[in-house]
Amino acid sequence: MPHIALPHDLPGIRGAMAFRPETARPLNALVEVLLTGPNTLTRGERELIATYVSSRNCTHYCHSIHGAVAAAHLGGDEALVKQVKTDFTQAAISSKLKALLVIAGKVQQDGKLVTAADVEAARQQGATDLEIHDTVLIAAAFCMYNRYVDGLGTDQPDDEALYRERGKRVARDGYVTVSEEYLATHAHATGH
C-alpha cells in the first residue's frame, strides 16, 4: 500500500513517475543512457548488473523487471538470470562480468568498500575504465531506484508473466519510449 496517493493503475516505479513527472524525466534519461546507450558492455550484461544489485537490495519490482529485460536480451535465458541473483560466481557469464559484479556488490553496500585489488582483478579480465565507471554508476543508481520504489511503498506485483512481457517491451523500445507511453495512457485515462 503506497505511503502517498500514487495512481492505482501503475505498479512499482511507474506510479511514482506519474506522480512527479519533473523527476521522472531525468530518472528515465539516466537509466536510458546507462542501460541502453552505446557501450562495450552489452545491454544484457548491464541489465544483469542492475538486476544483481536490486536483488541484493531485495527490491522485488526492480529485480523482477530488470531480470526480465536481461532475459529478453539473453535469448530468454531466465535460468541464467536466476543464477546470477542466487550466486553469480556459478553463472555462465564471462570472468570479466563476474569481476564487475564483485565491484557492484561492494558499491551496493558502500562505495568505500571498493579496493584497488577489486579494480585490478577486473582489469586483469579486460575491463576498461569506462566499464568500471559504468558498473559503479549502475550499482549506485540502482541503490537509488530501489530505495525510491520501496520507500514510497509502491505496489510490487507478483506476476512473472507481467514482468516477462514488459521486459520484452523495454528490451525492444527502451525506457524513455515505454515511460512516455504509459504516462500518456495514464494521463488520458485520468483526464489529466
Next chain:
Amino acid sequence: MPHIALPEGFPGISAGFTYRPETAKPMRELAHVLLHEPNSLTPGERELIATYVSSQNSCYFCQTSHGAAAACHLGDASIVEKVKADFQAAPVSPKLKALLAIAGKVRQDGKLVTAADVEAARCQGATDLEIHDTVLITAAFCMFNRYVDGLGTWQPRDPEMYKQMGRHLAEEGYTAPSIRQPVATT
C-alpha cells in the same frame, strides 16, 4: 586515489561528471529539480536532508559541499552541524524532523518506512509531495554518495573550496558545473 583515470584537479563528483558527460546531464537535472527548483520545502531544508543522508553515509565530499549549500541558504552553518550530530535536538521545524526520520530509514532500506513514520510527518503538516521528495532526495543521495566514493574520487580537505562550491550551488543550482577547470591538487 581514483580507481580509474579521472581528470585531475576535479574534486568529488565533478571528476565523474567531467569524465562522463552523458550520465552527468540527467544526474545534474535530477539534483536541480530536487534541490533548487520551487518547492514548498525550502532549498535550505532540502539541502539539509541531502547533507544529513550524506553524513550518515559518511561521504565527506557530499556532506561538506551540500552542507555548505545549506549554510548559504540558511545563513547559518551551525544548524548544519547540529542536524548532522542529532537532528532531533537541532533548531529545525518538527515537520523537517519528521521528514529526516523518514530519510534516515530510506537511507538504510526503503522497506523500513512505516505508515506511522508517514503519519507522524503528516501530523506536522507534510504533504504528499514533500514526503515524495524526501524519499527521492534520500534515494538520490544514496546514489551520489556511492558514485563519489565508489570511484575513489579526490575529496579535498579545503574549507574555502567547499564554501565557494556551496555558494555556487545555492545561487545557481546544479545544471552548470561549479568547478569549470582543474584546481590545484596540492
